[in-house]
Amino acid sequence: xxxxxxxxxxxxxxxxxxxxxxxxxxxxxxxxxxxxxxxxxxxxxxxxxxxxxxxxxxxxxxxxxxxxxxxxxxxxxxxxxxxxxxxxxxxxxxxxxxxxxxxxxxxxxxxxxx
Amino acid sequence: xxxxxxxxxxxxxxxxxxxxxxxxxxxxxxxxxxxxxxxxxxxxxxxxxxxxxxxxxxxxxxxxxxxxxxxxxxxxxxxxxxxxxxxxxxxxxxxxxxxxxxxxxxxxxxxx
Numbered sequence: 658x659x660x661x662x663x664x665x666x667x668x669x670x671x672x673x674x675x676x677x678x679x680x681x682x683x684x685x686x687x688x689x690x691x692x693x694x695x696x697x698x699x700x701x702x703x704x705x706x707x708x709x710x711x712x713x714x715x716x717x718x719x720x721x722x723x724x725x726x727x728x729x730x731x732x733x734x735x736x737x738x739x740x741x742x743x744x745x746x747x748x749x750x751x752x753x754x755x756x757x758x759x760x761x762x763x764x765x766x767x768x769x770x771x
Numbered sequence: 772x773x774x775x776x777x778x779x780x781x782x783x784x785x786x787x788x789x790x791x792x793x794x795x796x797x798x799x800x801x802x803x804x805x806x807x808x809x810x811x812x813x814x815x816x817x818x819x820x821x822x823x824x825x826x827x828x829x830x831x832x833x834x835x836x837x838x839x840x841x842x843x844x845x846x847x848x849x850x851x852x853x854x855x856x857x858x859x860x861x862x863x864x865x866x867x868x869x870x871x872x873x874x875x876x877x878x879x880x881x882x883x
Contacts, residue, residue, distance in 0.1 A: 699874050699875045749813075757821065759804060760814075764812060765812070
């Protein structure tokens with residue numbers, strides 16, 4: 658099993674450009690999450706999904722959109738990138754629903770917005 | 772907002788020594804988890820302790836939880852150079868519906 662994979666690994670954007678980050682998991686997990694990690698800070702939740710076709714806002718959702726059309730995929734979109742969105746983005750998944758789930762993380766996408 | 776605050780922010784020890792990291796949180800929880808992150812990598816789950824548990828062991832790891840003080844500690848015994856990483860605590864509450872709130876992390880350096 659590949660676990661959680663993220664595409665791409667690195668990306669450089671200019672201000673105002675758009676892009677989509679793809680997260681895929683092969684563990685049949687219900688819940689999926691997008692986080693950003695900035696220097697000196699822990700992970701902050703952007704958006705999450707508790708099942709196919711559902712999405713919800715996390716702690717820092719502004720400037721991002723998400724979609725979960727298939728259970729195994731969770732897409733994070735930046736419609737008009739800003740330098741403040743320079744960060745490392747992590748996707749995670751968990752079985753969901755037990756209240757005692759660990760999360761499984763992807764390797765991250767390093768995004769730079771110039 | 773960050774639920775967990777970790778202390779110290781950075782810790783440097785010699786191989787073979789024990790490393791202790793602390794995590795404090797603000798609201799009631801149903802579990803607390805510890806994760807490790809090697810440089811440039813994703814987070815890896817280490818251990819989960821439920822709110823009704825006081826201590827848990829996994830190999831060289833020992834986690835304690837004091838819900839009255841809203842604090843947890845992670846002890847790594849007989850540390851190795853390979854333990855060099857950042858360690859994060861994360862809390863989960865029933866009302867958060869599966870969401871974890873992460874602390875800022877402790878950066879551990881184990882020198883050979």
